[in-house]
Amino acid sequence: MxxxxxxxxxxxxxxxxxxxxxxxxxxxxxxxxxxxxxxxxxxxxxxxWLCVGRESWLAEPGDYFTTTIANEPMVVARNRKGEIKAMSSVCQHRAMLVAEGSGNARGFLCPYHHWAYSLDGDLVAAPAMNKTCDFDRKAHGLPNFKVELWHGFIFVNLDAEAEPLAPRxxxxxxxxxxxxxxxxxxxxxxxxxxxxxxxxxxxxxxxxxxxxxxxxxxxxxxxxxxxxxxxxxxxxxxxxxxxxxxxxxxxxxxxxxxxxxxxxxxxxxxxxxxxxxxxxxxxxxxxxxxxxxxxxxxxxxxxxxxxxxxxxxxxxxxxxxxxxxxxxxxxxxxxxxxxxxxxxxxxxxxxxxxxxxxxxxxxxxxxxxxxxxxxxxxxxxxxxxxxxxxxxxxxxxxxxxxxx
CATH class of the missing domain: 3.90.380.10 (Naphthalene 1,2-dioxygenase Alpha Subunit; Chain A, domain 1)
Known part of the structure; x- marks a missing residue:
């Protein structure tokens, strides 16, 4: 029907x-x-707000895990400052996934063309892009999502204007x-x-x-x-x-x-x-x-x-x-x-x-x-x-x- x-x-x-x-x-x-x-x-x-996992899954800086909700692949990581970051795991070059599964990493490397991203999602390396007109690395980082911790659970929200979760x-x-x-x-x-x-x-x-x-x-x-x-x-x-x-x-x-x-x-x-x-x-x-x-x-x-x-x-x-x-x-x-x-x-x-x-x-x-x-x-x-x-x-x- x-x-x-x-x-x-x-x-x-x-x-x-x-x-x-x-x-x-x-x-x-x-x-x-x-x-x-x-x-x-x-x-x-x-x-x-979408629950993606538990804070305990990210015990150390560099720990990460991936998930997909409603066809949106995400990677959730603890950066070097100890902050939890959530972002799209879709490479901003040709849409290859930059991370799968879980583990500990210094950053995320796209296996297709080796674009490299930090644990915050910043694009830190893009090989052989020096001849591409007006290419700005800062404009091609992984899209970041809002993060909120609630009773040990990690929630993310794709809407940058979303109201906080806990008060509701x-x-x-x-x-x-x-x-x-x-x-x-x-x-x-x-x-x-x-x-x-x-x-x-x-x-x-x-x-x-x-x-x-x-x-x-x-x-x-x-x-x-x-x-x-x-x-x-x-x-x-x-x-x-x-x-x-x-x-x-x-x-x-x-x-x-x-x-x-x-x-x-x-x-x-x-x-x-x-x-x-x-x-x-x-x-x-x-x-x-x-x-x-x-x-x-x-x-x-x-x-x-x-x-x-x-x-x-x-x-x-x-x-x-x-x-x-x-x-x-x-x-x-x-x-x-x-x-x-x-x-x-x-x-x-x-x-x-x-x-x-x-x-x-x-x-x-x-x-x-x-x-x-x-x-x-x-x-x-x-x-x-x-x-x-x-x-x-x-x-x-x-x-x-x-x-x-």
Missing amino acids: TITLTSEFIRSLDSSAQDVSTAETLPPECYTDAEFYAFEKEAIFTRE LTQVAEAIAPYDLAKAEGPRPEPAPLMAWNWKVMFENNNDGYHASRLHHGPLHDFVPSNLAEFPPADPAAAGYLRYNGSTHPDASFNATQKAMLPIFPGLTEVERNRLTFANLPPTLSLVMTSDVVIYMILRPDSPQTHYMDTGLLVAPGAMKDDAFPHKLEAMWTATQHIIAQDFDVDAKVQIGLQSRYAKRGRYSWQEGAQAGLNNWLIRRYKAEWERHNPEPPVKPRLAVVGG
Whole structure:
């Protein structure tokens, strides 16, 4: 199914940006259509703060890693001053990638023609360009992006005029503060496989309380039943939103024992130890937070119907020093993989269904309150992008008729 973006289509999205009791799902084309994906890249991924990784991945000057989000290759590095820099990894000569993977480097050398860039993105060498008229090295550096650190995560923004992220995350920051994620530790995620479904399908699944007691029914998940889901109201201007899910016992965790196997995050209160916290910073970061483990998922769209997702784990400081840590983590992760496999199977089949002529805009259960939160976040930005390029004509004042 394809669409032609019009003002009428954008207005039709308003029925998804309502309270969950009255809202309907987004049109299926928002998950499948190439024209909408191109629009979404401009509306969302070139204007919003994008999580790219953890600050701990750049421990030393010269450390770098690369990523690609919505078809934009990036390199993130710690320069010689200790500052974190993010920039395009596309050579400004012939568009070759100047960096791949991760490592430690003095700078970035394009392997094609050996244009060399500093860790700040400045072009420092360009062989055999002395006969090129009016060539100015300073004008050909790698495009730099805004960078902001938030609870140990690195965010970048391609929009040079973007407002800071943290002031729009006060509610989320307060909710997750007891975890002190800036000090949390965890192994670097393995390279992510390509997922054959739209990034929003994944983001919705990560935050769907409705399916928990149905799709995941069994001993690995029954301690967080759907009927204990809560959805705190969020400021429409906020950059993120929350979901809580009460647990049937304290310190519940995803493993065969249903109890935390690793050290509890030391700052948690009794309230936090009796629930799971789901923190959502669209379009790229979802957090699933138990008493002993935080699972983070960084979503990276690749096409209208595919994306990558970097999945990592964070634990309390010092937990990884325990000799038994690898064995406990393996037990926990093995159990979690059973749940993830169920989710991935559903996500792939949802994407198939969204392409059907019979796919329609559905209605929500109260246990899907997080979906309404995502819709409100998205549609506010879709409309702003549309109005930026298609302003409504001013309404002409009606002239009063005098006399009869």
